[in-house]
Amino acid sequence: MRLVFAGTPAAAVPTLRRLATLHEIVAVVTRPDAPLGRKRVLTPSPVAQAAVELGLPIIRTARLDDAATAEIAALQPDLGVIVAYGGLVREPLLSVPASGWINLHFSLLPAWRGAAPVQRALIAGDRELGASVFQLVAELDAGDVFARRVVAVPDTATAGEALEILAADGADLTADVVAAIADGTAAAAPQTGEPTFAGKLSHGDGLLDWNLPLDAVYARFRGVTPEPGAHTTVGGQSLKVLEAAPAADAEPLAPGQLRGTKSAVLIGTASGPLAVTRVQPAGRAAMNAVDWWRGQRGADDLRAGS
Known part of the structure; x- marks a missing residue:
């Protein structure tokens, strides 16, 4: 089939690579280059980088507007495939490909419709x-x-790790659907059940509340890692929590209470401590949590979340 592919982040790349081995990709639509890092260097999206490697034509656009619609329509695609492009496809673009557009979404729909x-x-x-x-x-x-x-997906996987697994599996799932559409055997069924929604996360979503039970704190840590990132405050200073897991066989600590061990810094929750092994203090590089703990003065008086 003649496909137009729309996607932006790394999670979309496995599907692009898979489809490129099976079909003709007439265009890859992705978001414009974005400034990244402390020096704000303009950097192509992961999908754009993959398209360059594959020798595929690229349409860089922040909006699927009339100009983008006309450019795609001129290519006469049979089908559009979208994976986390980062923008909405509306009419008349929805009807441009002969078989419309399909979307790979990383949830069991109708659960968690939306960006995250x-x-x-x-x-x-x-x-x-x-x-x-x-x-x-x-x-x-x-x-x-x-x-x-x-x-x-392992029950210890962060969102980033889970997305890598889902992206690889989703590439095969999408390829199967495209093949079925191509040979006329594809069948789609309406979604059933009550939908839930997954709005985009903000920095505030990464704040860990030590007054909650351990399961809830760890679930939030997993869900916001690596983006927007889990964080707390200690002694009035922001501290990113980069690596953590429930502490095994540890004595209870008061919510927010810190205790250093040989291998981790334990932080108390409402039902048991979280073992933090890697952190990033404000304005500094990521480091071993134990090394950070050794550098604290008056550590016995410090509390996470304050």
Whole structure:
């Protein structure tokens, strides 16, 4: 098939690479280069970088406006495939490809429609993660579903790690759906059940509340890692929590109470301590949490969250 592919982050790259081996990609649509790092260097999106490696034509646009629609329409694609592009596809672009657009979404629809499905699912403590491929319609993530699959993800995986697993599995799922559309055997079914929604996360979503039970604190840590990042305050200073896990067989600590060990810094919650192994203090590089702890003065009086 003649495909137009729209995507931006690293999670979209496995699907692009998979489809490029099977079909003709007439264009790759992605967001414009963005300033990254402390020096704010303009950097192509991961999808743009992959498209360059694959020798595919690229349309860089922040909005799928009339100009982008005309450029895509001139290519006469059979099907559009979108994976986390970062913008809405509306009419008349929805109807440009002969078979419309399909979307790979990293949730078991209708659960977690929206921009941050994996992150929100982990924060909510969901035990099952998965991917769905559906027909794109004007309403947000509401189209009929061609295929969905529960994907095995370790119960210690952060959102970033879970996305890598889901992206690889989702690439195969999407390829299967495209093949079925190509040979005329594809069938989609309406979504059933009450939808939940996954709004984009902000910096504030990464704040850890030590007054909550350990399971809830750890779920939020997993869901906001690596973006927007888990954080707390200690002695009035911001501290990013980069690596952590529930402490095994540790004595209870008061919520926010810190205790250093040989291998971690324990921080108390309402039901048991979290073992923090890597942190990043404000204005400094990431470091071993134990090394950070050794550098604190008056450590016995410090509390996380204050």
